[in-house]
Amino acid sequence: MSSQVNKSVVFNIDVSMQDGKRQFKIACKPGEERYLLIKLQDKLKQDKSLLNYKSVRVYKQGSNKPCYTLSPKFLTAPLTISVIGTGYVGLITGVGLCHRGRRVICMDIDKEKVARINRREAPIYEEGLQEMLISLPEEYFSCTTDLKHAIMNSDATFIAVGTPPKESGEQDLSYIKQAARDIGNVLKHKKGHLVVVKSTVVPGTTQKVIKKLIAESAGHSDFRIAMVPEFLREGLALQDFLNPFRIVVGVECDEDFDAIKFIYKEFKTIFFKTTIPTAEMIKYTSNAILATKISFANEIGNLCKGLGVDVYEVMDAVGLDKRISRKHLNAGRGFGGSCLPKDVKALIHLGKRIKVPTPLLSAVWEVNETQPLRLVELAEKRVGLLKGKSVAVLGLAFKPGTDDIRESPAIIVIRELLRRGAEVLAYDPIAIDNMARVFPKIKYFKDPKEAIAQADVVIGVTEWPELKNEELYKDKVLIDGMKFLEKKTGKNYEGICW
Numbered sequence: 001m002s003s004q005v006n007k008s009v010v011f012n013i014d015v016s017m018q019d020g021k022r023q024f025k026i027a028c029k030p031g032e033e034r035y036l037l038i039k040l041q042d043k044l045k046q047d048k049s050l051l052n053y054k055s056v057r058v059y060k061q062g063s064n065k066p067c068y069t070l071s072p073k074f075l076t077a078p079l080t081i082s083v084i085g086t087g088y089v090g091l092i093t094g095v096g097l098c099h100r101g102r103r104v105i106c107m108d109i110d111k112e113k114v115a116r117i118n119r120r121e122a123p124i125y126e127e128g129l130q131e132m133l134i135s136l137p138e139e140y141f142s143c144t145t146d147l148k149h150a151i152m153n154s155d156a157t158f159i160a161v162g163t164p165p166k167e168s169g170e171q172d173l174s175y176i177k178q179a180a181r182d183i184g185n186v187l188k189h190k191k192g193h194l195v196v197v198k199s200t201v202v203p204g205t206t207q208k209v210i211k212k213l214i215a216e217s218a219g220h221s222d223f224r225i226a227m228v229p230e231f232l233r234e235g236l237a238l239q240d241f242l243n244p245f246r247i248v249v250g251v252e253c254d255e256d257f258d259a260i261k262f263i264y265k266e267f268k269t270i271f272f273k274t275t276i277p278t279a280e281m282i283k284y285t286s287n288a289i290l291a292t293k294i295s296f297a298n299e300i301g302n303l304c305k306g307l308g309v310d311v312y313e314v315m316d317a318v319g320l321d322k323r324i325s326r327k328h329l330n331a332g333r334g335f336g337g338s339c340l341p342k343d344v345k346a347l348i349h350l351g352k353r354i355k356v357p358t359p360l361l362s363a364v365w366e367v368n369e370t371q372p373l374r375l376v377e378l379a380e381k382r383v384g385l386l387k388g389k390s391v392a393v394l395g396l397a398f399k400p401g402t403d404d405i406r407e408s409p410a411i412i413v414i415r416e417l418l419r420r421g422a423e424v425l426a427y428d429p430i431a432i433d434n435m436a437r438v439f440p441k442i443k444y445f446k447d448p449k450e451a452i453a454q455a456d457v458v459i460g461v462t463e464w465p466e467l468k469n470e471e472l473y474k475d476k477v478l479i480d481g482m483k484f485l486e487k488k489t490g491k492n493y494e495g496i497c498w
Contacts, residue, residue: 009033010061016054034101035140038079077262078155079103084179086113088124088237089198089230090160095132096241098141100266106143107150117143125403125430128238151186156194163199169345171202180210184217191222194259198230202350203277226251226260227276229283234337235401246270250279287343288361293328294335295367301331301497311497331497333409333461333481334371336398341407372409375459376416378494379479383457387421392455394448395462396428396435403430410461414439425451429464452476460484
């Protein structure tokens, strides 16, 4: 029985040559059939007698119907991908592409992180990431600190380094500029390489900055550049990568579009072909619309609270209009994370730079910055001055399902509580270590019950499932920032917008 389960999957390969036909077999371990094309391409490259083939047909043993019919272009098809940067975007991209049948070499300058990834330990928390990382064969997924090895042994390189915001809102391009220079140094020894930018950059950056720096370092312009923005929701990033609504492809020529479509060959979705600057702008516009809907919902929610109206019921009805949709209309304590805040601020800064006013985006950001402070004001309104009082802050990550605290509303809440002299008792199931680097002196709890028991008032910031239990709060005053409790009313409960 076990030998039957572990039996290899065999494929028959028919190669049409100028002088006849060649046949051979390729065996794949169970579960590794997705790497068949890599095995086949390696075989065709290694066997010089096959280099001038006319076509290749691939049949699963026992079937007369070909599962692949491949032209001579298959020899140069991009099947091995290097990914520079192993943060949220880079690691998800690398793991996701390998899961879908590509050989992936991730590269990062952080030696400890590289070692963890090679031990199959995910350095970030994302649903399903750890399990998928463990499932990837070493032969097809690796991580290195050696950029030259990664590029010279791959067909295309994805840049996925960070572009964090400066205080002004302008993007800090120092990491991606350095990556471009380093890639260029390697490309001194290689021509025709495809470089794909995944990092979020303002329109014009890929061609005017990144491409230029690569060319300067390489000493030539014989490489290709493209932009394929990511649209991942943290907490659901792996799911979003594997099942995208669309893949936006910004290119300079049809050949590069075809190459990127081949990289994503196993992804059943819409491929939207456009120019590189347009692809860059699509990413910003997408996030700006989402941020706008959230801030709009929060402003309407604040009005509803003053009027005694349930904003969630309002949005339920409004969202039935297909032109509007119910998504991203949950009023609450505002948005956070690595994308929406950064991208809104970058567009505002871009508008200032090119002298185009952005009053709507400025208002979106202003609403979002002040919204978390309403939680503190409501708490003080309920229990009096917060100086000397203990306040439980529940939920530190910017959203459930991730340990990312970047731009988390909890940071604004905690900072304001400390300014008012309160003692902060913080809980989160997975983000405590990250928040402790920002606020090392506050108290952290692994059990929400302990934090709540010691608190004079409770502020709910991030709606983890385990916090949606009314029994947790009993006689405690709860200031609810994200609808922790669906239909709770009474003297000890107050919602931020309801």
